[in-house]
Amino acid sequence: MATSLTPKELLDFVVFMVLGATLVAADLGPRQYGCTFVYNNRFHVLGGEGVNSTTYDVFAYTEFPLDLTKGPPTWHPLSVNQTFLSSSRNSSATVIQPYLNPCVVSPNGTLIVGGNDWIGYDISKDRWLGPLNLVGNVSSRLYPSCIDWDSCWKPMVQVNDSLWIFQGLNTPGATNIYILNLTTFTWTTRQQHITNTSIPSAMNFTALYYLSPADLAISANGMIFMVGGVTQVNATNSQYNQIIWMFDLQSYSWVSSPTKLPTGVSRHHLFYHSPSNKLYVYPGVSGTGTLLKNSSTIPAKNMQVLSITHTGINASLLPATSTRIGGCAAQEGSTFVIYGGNNGTTIDDKFFIFDMAEAQWILKAPAVNQSNTSTPSSTVTSSGSVTPSILSSTNTEGGISDIAGNIIGGVILAVFVLLGVIVHYTRKRNPPEDQKSDSASVSDSATMYVNATQPWAADQASDNSQ
Incomplete structure (x- = not known):
């Protein structure tokens, strides 16, 4: 005969199931x-490499303001497009x-x-739209295949409302820049000119950042730093x-700065603080000498700061x-946030916040007083959501927010039902004096509850009897 749970055990079970489901998700x-x-005002992370070279098709965000003094921030899950983040592809970076x-x-x-x-x-x-x-x-293949997770690099940068992708940086003379307007979703092609000495051949894993005339009035149309x-x-x-290139x-045209890192x-990552005209170079891999190719990489010990003037x-x-x-990094106002990354020993899940206004590491990051803003590498103002006309095929797959209400409602209903069982069971164990003759047992109540919430059980029993 099965042993009935006590009210405390049932309550503990309910709490464990609700909290456990939330934490896992x-x-x-x-x-x-x-x-x-x-x-x-949300810090988003999509995908990435996990511990022991595993990949995870996860998508989540945490909200600003961030306060690390209260413990790790809470992550909120988002829907994942299984078209390109499917389990069949997880084994191959x-x-x-x-x-x-x-x-x-x-x-x-x-x-x-x-x-x-x-x-x-x-x-x-929270809705995937399909191919734009x-x-x-x-070129149909602007992004080449990768050998491993840290080799997927492409010289590109966001310039106002456009994405610029540079081709042939290592070739002297005129080569293409492919520019995608992020408002009209239209491609154009420009020519870049490499002057002075050419950019070193086979140079990879650099970082680019666009400074507008409002950020730094050194060019009528702005300047890209590489x-x-x-x-x-x-x-x-x-x-x-150690070279600093300017476009x-x-x-x-590209020219090199007489100043070197x-x-x-x-x-590495680049973050810019306009009031102080400082470009922060957050550590990646660092060194001064010639290093053996494919040797183990060690994180840089210091962050480098470039003070840019006329x-x-x-x-x-x-x-x-x-x-x-x-590290998974992005800027929010005058702070930038780093999540995870390889600390030289293993991949972790730590948060770090740097205040560029005070030039110090802090434990709190405020929210920016502005709605619908995006800050990947340079700021753009966003309003509204995308229209279906930009899609080649609309993916009508509902986002996680579409089903979250049903899930939460179901959990709440289950909690109330189970709490009702607990109350009913407690009253049966300790009935009032005038109800001592009530002989209904907890196991009977539980059986009635299960049968009532599983109508298919009666149908199945009827089918088996025929």
Whole structure:
């Protein structure tokens, strides 16, 4: 005969099931190289590599303000497009990681990922839109395959409401820049000119950042900075790059700065603080000498700071509270947030916040007093959601928000029903004096409850009797 649960045991079970389901659904876990962006005061992470080179098809956000003094922030799950983040592809970083590119948000609130498939996601509605209908002719394979998670790199940057993808940086002379307007979803092609000495051949894993005339009035149309990277010296050796390159959007030409980084760096992030005219180079991998190709990578010990003025660039170093490679990073106002990454030993799930206004690491990040804003690498103003006309095929798959109400409602209903059973059971165990003759047992009540909530059981019994 089955043993009945006591009221306390039933209550503990209810609490465990409700909290357990919530924690499992919202746990992002340790990761690196995820698609990371800030939109409408929410810090989002899509995909990325987990511990022991495993991949996770997760998508979640946590909200600003962040307060690390109260413990780890709470993650809220979002729907995942299984078209390109399916279990059949999880074993291959060569397949899954290019699909996290370009990881850019349009002014109307559309996240664009999917690599060469250009898949859209409506952030406000938590709804995947399918491949976008882009207008214009460009190479069908702008994003190459990857050998591993940290090798999926492409020289690209968001310039106002456009995505710029650079081709042939290592070739002297004129080469193409493919520009996708993120409002009209139209491609155009421009020519870039590399002057002085050419950009080093086989240079990879650099970082680009666009500064508008409002950020820094040194060019009528703004300037793109390209910092660091790794240059392949020969078949067996590579060298970390200390060069700072600048691209003038008026002359469409690259020039190198006489100022160099204190330390060569690659796989890093760039963040800009306009009031102080400082560009922060958050650690990736760093070094000054020639390093053996494919050797183990060690995080940089310091963060580098570039103070940019009309007269030149001054470079300095700041200690990093925790150096790491591949951290999921994005900027919110005057702060930037790092989540996860490889700390030199393992991939973790730690949060770090840096206040660029005070030039120090902090434990709290405020929300920006602005709605519908996106901050991947440079700020764009967003309003509204994407219209179906930009889609080649609309994915009507409902987002997690569409079913969240049903799930929550079901959980709440189950809790109330179980609490009712507990109350009923308690009253049966301790009846009033005038109800001592009531002989109904808890097991009978439980049986009645199960039968009442499982009408198919009676139908099945009827079928078996025939």
